[in-house]
Structures are given as structure tokens and as C-alpha cells.
Amino acid sequence: MxxxxxxxxxxxxxxxxxxxxxxxxxxxxxxxxxxxxxxxxxxxxxxxxxxxxxxxxxxxxxxxxxxxxxxxxxxxxxxxxxxxxxxxxxxxxxxxxxxxxxxxxxxxxxxxxxxxxxxxxxxxxxxxxxxxxxxxxxxxxxxxxxxxxxxxxxxxVFNIDGEIAEGLPVKRQSPYFGFVNVMYGCNNFCSYCIVPYVRGRERSRSVEDVLDECKRLRDQGVQEIMLLGQNVNSYMGGGANFAELLYRVNALEIPRIRFMTSHPKDLSDELIYAYKELEHLMPNLHLPVQAGNNEILEKMNRRYSRERYLELVMKLRAVCPDIGLTSDIIVGFPGETLAQFEDTMSLVKEVRYDAAYTFIYSPRQGTKAALMPDPFTIQEKTERIQRLIDLQQAISYETLLSLVGNTEEVLVDSVSLRNENAVGGKTRRGHMVNFEGNMNLIGKTVSVKITSAGKNTLRGELI
Ligand code: SF4
CATH class of the missing domain: 3.40.50.12160 (Methylthiotransferase, N-terminal domain)
Structure with missing residues (x-):
């Protein structure tokens, strides 16, 4: 617990x-x-x-x-x-x-x-x-x-779960963006994953400690925060669950809030509804599915079915139609047949992720999956992952193309390394946009008209 x-x-x-x-x-x-x-x-x-x-x-x-x-x-x-x-x-x-x-x-x-x-x-x-x-x-x-x-x-090296040290000095990578840990560790023991063995069991920071850190960041001018945890939506600090914490963070008026990583089994209706209610919660969610076939999901010990996952996606889109979803997907879990892999392909077609991080299964010593028999070769797995990458790239590109002509709110976070008159930033949904501008724009939120789409990024014009 x-x-x-x-x-x-x-x-x-x-x-x-x-x-x-x-x-x-x-x-x-x-x-x-x-x-x-x-x-x-x-x-x-x-x-x-x-x-x-x-x-x-x-x-x-x-x-x-x-x-x-x-x-x-x-x-x-x-x-x-x-x-x-x-x-x-x-x-x-x-x-x-x-x-x-x-x-x-x-x-x-x-x-x-x-x-x-x-x-x-x-x-x-x-x-x-x-x-x-x-x-x-x-x-x-x-x-x-x-x-x-x-x-x-x-x-x-300590083998016990870590105590949390508050108040240590921090050198942030960006004055406009801040990571804030809300919980550590994981209790889920997905059969392929080593995290519970190396990061220990779940422990949450108190609501007050999280809010204090967020307030400090807000007062320093941070424009976007990312709430972090290995299984962030199982947060339980001082009786408050993750949705309740989000409402409290939202009240601090930091312009943009995101969080990761979420487990589908812990995505409550209350948390889904937060996407409708909270003006600072950005419309994007990383919701790793890992596989689209129920037998594989069960062998992975993910504790949700394909149907339940798709139901969550439907609910999210009902409250927040323009939400951008991203995912992690494992290809070649031990014993995954071609037909089972095709279920992952069909799920990807159905969900239409903005992006997916795809991996060939990698055995980790000490995990249950590392002991499971696996008759499939690395060549077979490589062919499958290439099909999945091609599919996801096509979907990502179509999504970007559908945004051409829109005006997007962009938080500027970088200057192009190749062209000092070009800057980049993220839309509310999390897409990267490049456009003409100078470094005075960094840290500012501006309106950008989207003029074209590349494979992974958008281009636009400052309005
Ligand atoms: S995959 Fe995520 S939820 Fe599963 S054990 Fe690893 S860290 Fe926990």
C-alpha cells in the first residue's frame, strides 16, 4: 500500500x-x-x-x-x-x-x-x-x-526504501520549467519491470511539501511544472489522493501543469474529470498501455484489460476532446505471438496516440518475465517493432497536419542551435513548434499560427 x-x-x-x-x-x-x-x-x-x-x-x-x-x-x-x-x-x-x-x-x-x-x-x-x-x-x-x-x-548502497530528504539544494535546468516529485517507488510489480526492486515501495510526499515546492517555483517565475512519480496517480499523501493534490496545485495559478507517469489501473474518474475542471492542467496525458492483447497484459501483470484501457481513453476524450495521449509499448514480450502483436497494432490504430515510445522487450534479471519461455527471435521482434514505428509515425504526422491553420498557445523554451532567429516551444497539448523569433521570447507564452507540419514538429508564425 x-x-x-x-x-x-x-x-x-x-x-x-x-x-x-x-x-x-x-x-x-x-x-x-x-x-x-x-x-x-x-x-x-x-x-x-x-x-x-x-x-x-x-x-x-x-x-x-x-x-x-x-x-x-x-x-x-x-x-x-x-x-x-x-x-x-x-x-x-x-x-x-x-x-x-x-x-x-x-x-x-x-x-x-x-x-x-x-x-x-x-x-x-x-x-x-x-x-x-x-x-x-x-x-x-x-x-x-x-x-x-x-x-x-x-x-x-542501501537496500531499504529511501527516506525522503526535503530541503536539499537544487540546481534547476530551466528557470521556466520545474520537475516536482510527488511520490517515489512502485508497488505494481509488472512482470517485466525492475523499478520496484531498485526504487522500492511507493511513498508519497506530503501535500504541504509538494505545495511549498510548487509555490517556490511559481514565485521564481516558473511557467510550467511536471509532477513526477513512478506511478504518480497512486499518490496518497496525508489522506489526499492525486486528483485532490492536482486541484490544490491548480489553485496556485502556475500557468501550466503536467504529470507523469500514470498507470491506467489508477486513473480514477475524479482524475479524468480534472481535465475538464482545471484550467492549468494541460491537455495531454502519458498513459502507457504496453500491449493491446489481454493475455499479454495479464502475463505483464498490468491489471487492466484492453477493453478497460479503451474505455478510459473514451472517457478522457469525452471530458477533454483535444487531449493528446502518449504511450509506452513493449514489443516481443516473452511468448507474444504475431496475432497478439496485431492486437497492439489495432489498439494503436484505435487510440491514435500523439506519440508512442516503443521498445523491444529487454529481460531484467530478478523479474518474473525474465524466466518466461520465449520462442521468438530478435529478427521477428525487430520486424514487428518497425511496423509499429511506421504506423505510429504515420498517425503522429496526420495529427500534426490536422493542426495546420490553428492558432496555438506556445510556451517558448529554446533558441534554435542552427538559427539564432528561430525559437521553439510547446503547445498546451505538448507538440513542439518552431517559428521565427528571438531569445527575448524565452519563458513567455505567445500565440502562434501553425503554418506547416514536419514528421515530429510543427512550424508556425508568431501572431
Ligand atoms: S512498469 Fe511502471 S507501474 Fe509497472 S512496475 Fe514498473 S514502474 Fe511500476
Whole structure:
């Protein structure tokens, strides 16, 4: 059951702040850091805290890994290729360290919570200075102090669910956009997923802590927030469910609110209705379906049927006709037949997602699905996923084309790297639009007439 979080005690936080001051005293010259973040938005948000702590300790951000005095990998283990990427990168650092022996290499994140992974790294990669997990990331200042003082490898990973540390320094990536964690962990144990094993059971922040962080962001001028959780709509903080929390956040008058990731089984009517009621809740929802066939959904332990999922989509569109839906889809779950895959194709045709993140199933050690027999070859799975990608791309393009001629409200968030007179931003529904403009527009919400559609983005003219 989802429970309210246990907080890191005030004493432990004061202790970490003391370590931040000690590290700062230890640094004899300007030191720089570079964080490589792999994986999901939860990791991006964790990296913002790690950056905040590093800057509090006197480090400044380096533009590249090569320039940095400290390189930190915030890893992901949701798929095998994310792990291979992290390990490949870490091996590359060995060479860098030969030329730069003072370089500090730290590795944290979900991968370190996998059984045996930290031990493997300790044995095989002695050039890594610091290894820590997700549950003890708030102790990073203490660990770094030890590494700087002792100049020897230090590793610590907790196997208990993490306590939540409030009030740590944060360096946000954007002054206009903010991630806000509302809950951590997952209780669902989908049979293919490693998250419950590495991020622990669900625990929610209190409504007050979430609202305080949102208010601070609003007062700093943030225009859009993304409420985050591995299973955000199972939030239960101090008796308030996620829909109730959304109503409270909406009242803060932050222009745009989004959230992710939602589980279809926890999408209540109250939450669906919020799309009609809440003016700041943007009309888009990431609602991973994973598969369109009931037998596969059951083997995945998703706890909804294809029919129930389609009913949710119908209800959402009834209250919010222009809602844009996105999804995650796994192709080639163990034993998935061609006919079962065709059910996923037909569901995609029926729902017509704005975008879908499609993956070939990747076995994760320790999960139930990793033990299921699978007679299908990677070639068969690759052919299937290509068909799915082609289908989704065609649907995405048709959706973008249907928006040509509309006037969209766009929150400008970037300048084109190739053309300084072109800017980009997102519509309320979440589509990216590029148009002529200068960097003074960044952080502003403007009206843009959509003039054409590309495969993934829209083009328009400022009105
Ligand atoms: S809901 Fe399922 S897929 Fe999502 S994090 Fe939890 S176990 Fe993993």
C-alpha cells in the first residue's frame, strides 16, 4: 500500500550540510563537475539535486566531461542497453583518468540498486572513486568528503526504501520549467519491470511539501511544472489522493501543469474529470498501455484489460476532446505471438496516440518475465517493432497536419542551435513548434499560427 514518506531527520540533513561546508573548505582551487544523466525524468530531477549539492560545495558546471574535475554518472537500469551504455561510458573514463589522475569518478542511480551491481563495479572498475544508490543519494556530500580526504574508493548502497530528504539544494535546468516529485517507488510489480526492486515501495510526499515546492517555483517565475512519480496517480499523501493534490496545485495559478507517469489501473474518474475542471492542467496525458492483447497484459501483470484501457481513453476524450495521449509499448514480450502483436497494432490504430515510445522487450534479471519461455527471435521482434514505428509515425504526422491553420498557445523554451532567429516551444497539448523569433521570447507564452507540419514538429508564425 502507498504510504506517506518517512523523512530524513533534521539532524541527518544538518550533518550533510556540514559535509557540504567541509568539502568546500577542502577544495583548494576552482573545481568543475559534469553529470551524465541516463533514464527517466526522475533521474533528471535527482541530477538537479546532485548538481545543487555540488554547487553548494563550491563546484561549478563544466561544459564537457573532458573539462570536468568530477564526473558523475546517474544511471538507469530499465533496459539492458541503458546499462551497457553506462558501463561503456565508465570504461571510457578509465582512459581519461590515466591522463588526469586527480579526476573523481562517481556512479549513482538505479543501476547501483541492482543486486550485485555495486560489488561488480567495485571489483572490476577500481578507478571509480564513489558508488552510491538512489536511497542514499542525499548523503553524497559525506561520501564525496570521504573520497577527497582518503583518496580511496568508497561505496555504499542501501537496500531499504529511501527516506525522503526535503530541503536539499537544487540546481534547476530551466528557470521556466520545474520537475516536482510527488511520490517515489512502485508497488505494481509488472512482470517485466525492475523499478520496484531498485526504487522500492511507493511513498508519497506530503501535500504541504509538494505545495511549498510548487509555490517556490511559481514565485521564481516558473511557467510550467511536471509532477513526477513512478506511478504518480497512486499518490496518497496525508489522506489526499492525486486528483485532490492536482486541484490544490491548480489553485496556485502556475500557468501550466503536467504529470507523469500514470498507470491506467489508477486513473480514477475524479482524475479524468480534472481535465475538464482545471484550467492549468494541460491537455495531454502519458498513459502507457504496453500491449493491446489481454493475455499479454495479464502475463505483464498490468491489471487492466484492453477493453478497460479503451474505455478510459473514451472517457478522457469525452471530458477533454483535444487531449493528446502518449504511450509506452513493449514489443516481443516473452511468448507474444504475431496475432497478439496485431492486437497492439489495432489498439494503436484505435487510440491514435500523439506519440508512442516503443521498445523491444529487454529481460531484467530478478523479474518474473525474465524466466518466461520465449520462442521468438530478435529478427521477428525487430520486424514487428518497425511496423509499429511506421504506423505510429504515420498517425503522429496526420495529427500534426490536422493542426495546420490553428492558432496555438506556445510556451517558448529554446533558441534554435542552427538559427539564432528561430525559437521553439510547446503547445498546451505538448507538440513542439518552431517559428521565427528571438531569445527575448524565452519563458513567455505567445500565440502562434501553425503554418506547416514536419514528421515530429510543427512550424508556425508568431501572431
Ligand atoms: S507501474 Fe509497472 S512498469 Fe511502471 S514502474 Fe511500476 S512496475 Fe514498473
Amino acid at each position: 502507498n504510504r506517506e514518506a518517512i523523512h530524513v531527520s533534521e539532524e541527518k540533513l544538518i550533518e550533510q550540510k556540514a559535509y557540504m561546508a567541509k568539502v568546500k573548505e577542502t577544495l583548494t582551487s576552482n573545481k568543475t563537475y559534469h553529470i551524465v544523466t541516463l533514464g527517466c525524468q526522475m533521474n533528471v530531477r535527482d541530477s538537479e539535486t546532485l548538481s545543487g549539492m555540488l554547487e553548494e560545495m563550491g563546484f561549478t558546471a563544466a561544459n564537457t566531461r573532458e573539462e570536468a574535475d568530477l564526473i558523475l554518472y546517474n544511471t538507469c537500469c530499465v533496459r539492458e542497453n541503458a546499462e551497457n551504455k553506462a558501463l561503456g561510458n565508465v570504461i571510457w573514463l578509465k582512459e581519461l583518468k590515466k591522463d588526469k589522475p586527480e579526476l573523481i569518478i562517481a556512479v549513482g542511480g538505479c543501476m547501483m540498486q541492482e543486486e550485485g551491481m555495486a560489488d561488480k563495479l567495485i571489483r572490476q572498475y577500481p578507478f571509480i572513486d564513489l558508488i552510491f544508490g538512489t536511497h542514499n543519494a542525499y548523503r553524497f556530500p559525506e561520501y564525496l568528503y570521504r573520497v577527497l580526504s582518503d583518496r580511496q574508493q568508497f561505496a555504499e
